[in-house]
Amino acid sequence: MTTETLAKPNQAQVAAGRIIDCDVHNWSEPxxxxxxxxxxxxxxxxxxxxxxxxxxxxxxxxEYGARADSRxxxxxxxxxxxxxxxxxxLEAYKIDAAILNPLAGNVQQFIGGNQPREFSCELxxxxxxxxxxxxxxxxxxxxxxxxxxxxxxxxxxxxIDRCKSESDRFLQALVSMRTADPLGNPKYWPLYEALxxxxxxxxxxxxxxxxxxITACGWxxxxxxxxxxxxxALMNHMTSLVCEGVFERFPNLKVVFVEGGWSWVPAFSRRFxxxxxxxxxxxxxxxxxxxxxxxxxxxxxxxxxxxPERPELFMPVLEQFGRFGLLDHLMFSSDYYHWDFDxxxxxxxxxxxxxxxxxxxxxxxxxxxxxxxxEVVV
Numbered sequence: 279m280t281t282e283t284l285a286k287p288n289q290a291q292v293a294a295g296r297i298i299d300c301d302v303h304n305w306s307e308p309x310x311x312x313x314x315x316x317x318x319x320x321x322x323x324x325x326x327x328x329x330x331x332x333x334x335x336x337x338x339x340x341e342y343g344a345r346a347d348s349r350x351x352x353x354x355x356x357x358x359x360x361x362x363x364x365x366x367x368l369e370a371y372k373i374d375a376a377i378l379n380p381l382a383g384n385v386q387q388f389i390g391g392n393q394p395r396e397f398s399c400e401l402x403x404x405x406x407x408x409x410x411x412x413x414x415x416x417x418x419x420x421x422x423x424x425x426x427x428x429x430x431x432x433x434x435x436x437x438i439d440r441c442k443s444e445s446d447r448f449l450q451a452l453v454s455m456r457t458a459d460p461l462g463n464p465k466y467w468p469l470y471e472a473l474x475x476x477x478x479x480x481x482x483x484x485x486x487x488x489x490x491x492i493t494a495c496g497w498x499x500x501x502x503x504x505x506x507x508x509x510x511a512l513m514n515h516m517t518s519l520v521c522e523g524v525f526e527r528f529p530n531l532k533v534v535f536v537e538g539g540w541s542w543v544p545a546f547s548r549r550f551x552x553x554x555x556x557x558x559x560x561x562x563x564x565x566x567x568x569x570x571x572x573x574x575x576x577x578x579x580x581x582x583x584x585x586p587e588r589p590e591l592f593m594p595v596l597e598q599f600g601r602f603g604l605l606d607h608l609m610f611s612s613d614y615y616h617w618d619f620d621x622x623x624x625x626x627x628x629x630x631x632x633x634x635x636x637x638x639x640x641x642x643x644x645x646x647x648x649x650x651x652x653e654v655v656v
Contacts, residue, residue, distance in 0.1 A: 296374065296639060296640045296651070296654070297371065297372065297374055297375075297610065297622055297639050297640055298373075298374060298376070298377075298609070298639070298640040298643040298647075298649060298651075299375070299376040299377065299610060299611060299612050299614070299622070300534070300536070300579045300609045300610060300611040301379055301483075301536050301537060301579055301581060301611035301612065301613050302363075302378055302379065302612065302614045303357050303378070303379055303380070303381050303613070303614060303615055303616065304358070304360075304363065304378050304380050304381070304409070304413060305342060305356060305358050305381050306358070306380060306382050306408050306409075308323055308327070310358070310412075311323070311408055312324070314403070314404035314407040314408055315401075315404050316400060319396070319397050319400045319401075322394075322397060323397075328388065328393065328401075329392045329393050340616075340617045341355075341356065342355060342357070342381070343616050344356035344357070344615050344616060344617060345614075345615055345616065345617050345619055346617075347366075348366070348614075348615040350362040356615045357381065357615045360412055360413050360416065360417070363614075363615070364417060367612070367614050368417070371612075371621075371623065373419065373622070374419060374651045374652065375420075375421060375640075375643075376419060376421065377421045377423060377449060377450070377643075377647075378409060378413060378414070378421065378422050378423060379423045379452055379481065379483055379536065380405050380409055380423070380425055381485070382401070382402075382405045382425060383405060383423065383425030383452040383454075383483075383485075384452065384454045384483055384484070384485025385485060388401050388425075389402070389427060389428070389429075389454065395427075395430060398427045399430065399433045402425045402426055402427050402437060403437055403440070405425045406422070406425055406437065406440075406441050406448070409422050409425075410441075410444060410448075414445060414448075415445075418447075421447045421448070421449050421647070422441075422445070422447060422448045423448070423449065423451065424438050424441045424448050424450070424451045424452065424478075425452050426452065426453070426469070428451075428453045428454070428457065428466070428469065429457065431466050431468040431469040432468050434451070434468070434469045434472070435468045435469055435471065435472035438451055438469075438472045438473065438476060438478065439472060439476075442476050442478075448478075449479075449647045450478050450480065450481045450534065450647070451469070451473055451478060451479075451480050451481065452483060453480055453481065453482050453483070454482070454484075454485050455482050455483065455484055455485070455492060455508065455511040455515070455538070456485070456490050456491075456492055457515075460514055460515060460517075460518030460519075460522075461482075461515045461518055461524075462515075462517075462518030462520070462521060462522030462523075462524050463518070463522065464522070467524070467527065467528075470524060470531050473528075473531060474528045474530050474531050477648075479532035479533060479534050479577065479646065479647075480531070480532070480534070481534040481536050482512060482515060482533065482534070482535055482536060482538070483536045483537060484508050484537050484538070492504060492508065492510065492511045493507045493510055493511075494510060494514065508537065508538045508539065509538050509539045509542050512535050512538040512539075513546055516533075516535075516546075516576065517550065517568075519571075520550070520564070520568045520571045520572070521561050521568075522563075523563035523564060525574070526564065526565060531575060532575055532576075532577060532646065533575055533576050533577070534576075534577045534578070534579065534609075534646075535576065535577070535578050536611065537579060537581055537611070537613060538578075539582070539584060540578035540579075540580075540584065540604070540608060541584040541595050541598075541599065543572065543576075543578070543602065543604060544598050544599060544601075544602040544604075547568065547569040547602065548569070550568040550569065550572075551567050551568055554567060554568050569602075572604075573603045573604060576604075576607065577607040577608075577609060577642070577646055578604070578608055578609070579608075579609050579611035580608060580609065580610050580611055580620065580625065581610075581611040581612060581613040581618070581619075581625065582613075582618060582620070583620060583625050583626060583627070584596075585627065589629065590629075592627045592629055593629045596630065605634065605637075606637060606642050606645070607642060607646075608637075608638050608642060609638065609642045610622065610626075610639045610643070612625070622639075626638065626639075
C-alpha cells in the first residue's frame with residue numbers, strides 16, 4: 279500500500295463516528311476462561327491443558343499475528359486488555375460499533391478435534407461468557423460473535439440459544455473456513471436452523487488450523503500460500519451451501535465472508551451459473567440460478583482491501599461488484615489487532631464515490647445486523 283493510493287475522502291463521516299467495524303479480535307488466555315468452566319473441565323484444563331493437531335497458520339515473527347504496538351501497557355497479550363483496546367481502536371478512530379470475533383473461536387486447541395467433545399463445547403461457552411462479561415457489558419459499542427463448537431451442530435445450536443437469551447448484542451455465529459466437511463453438508467443444518475430462528479448470520483473467518491487444508495490440493499509450504507488460499511476455501515463453501523439446497527431450506531439465512539476478499543465473486547458466480555446450466559438437473563432442489571442465491575445470502579468485509587497495482591483500476595473492480603448487485607453487501611472491517619490492520623481513515627481508495635462510502639463504512643452493516651447507532655452531535 280502506498281500513500282498515493284490512500285485518501286481521506288470523507289473524513290467528516292469518520293470524525294462524526296459513523297463507523298461500524300465488522301472484524302475486531304480479542305484474545306482469551308486459558309486462565310481467563312477457568313472461572314466460566316464447570317469444576318470438571320476447569321480441573322481438566324489446569325491438569326492437562328489444551329491440545330492442538332498441527333502447526334498454526336500465523337506467521338511466528340508476529341506474536342498472535344499481531345501489530346507490534348498491540349500488547350497492553352501491563353504486558354498482557356494483544357487483544358486481552360479491554361481498556362487498552364478501547365483506547366487504541368474505538369477511541370482513536372471514533373468507532374461507534376465493533377463486532378468482536380474472539381480468536382479462540384477459530385484456534386484449534388479451543389475448538390477441538392483432539393480433545394473430549396464436552397471439553398471443547400464448554401470452552402466455547404466459556405469464551406462467550408468471558409466476552410460478554412469482560413467486553414460487551416462494560417461498553418455498549420462492543421457486539422459479539424457467538425463462538426461455537428461448529429463440528430457439533432446440535433451443541434452449537436444450544437449455545438446460540440443460550441447466548442441470545444443472555445444478550446441481544448450477540449449478532450452472529452463464528453465459524454472457521456477450515457471445517458471438516460463443506461458447510462452445505464446436512465450435518466451442519468441444526469446450526470442453520472438456530473441461526474435462522476434468531477435472525478443471525480454465520481460468519482466465516484480464516485483460522486482453525488488442524489481441521490483441513492485451506493487449499494483443494496493439500497497443505498501449503500509457506501505462510502504466503504496460506505494467505506493467498508483464503509478465497510479458495512470460501513469458494514468451496516459457497517458452492518456447497520448453494521448446491522446442497524441450504525438456502526431453499528433456510529431462506530432467511532445470511533452468510534458473511536470475513537477477511538476473504540470480494541472482487542472474485544462476480545467472475546466466480548458467472549462460472550457457477552455456466553456449470554449449473556450444464557449440470558443443473560443434478561441439483562433439482564435449486565429453484566434459481568446460483569448467482570441469485572449469492573446475491574441474496576452472502577455479505578463480505580473489506581479487509582484486506584482489494585488494491586490493484588494501478589489505482590485507476592480499482593473503480594472498474596468495484597463497479598463490476600456493484601453491477602452484480604452486491605455493493606450493499608460490502609462492509610468495513612479493520613482486522614484489529616493483526617499486523618495487516620486496515621486504518622479506517624486510510625484503507626479505502628480515494629476513488630470511491632463519497633455517496634457510497636457511508637454505506638460501506640457503516641450503513642450496510644447497520645442494515646444486516648440491526649445495529650442502532652447513536653445520534654451524531656455536531
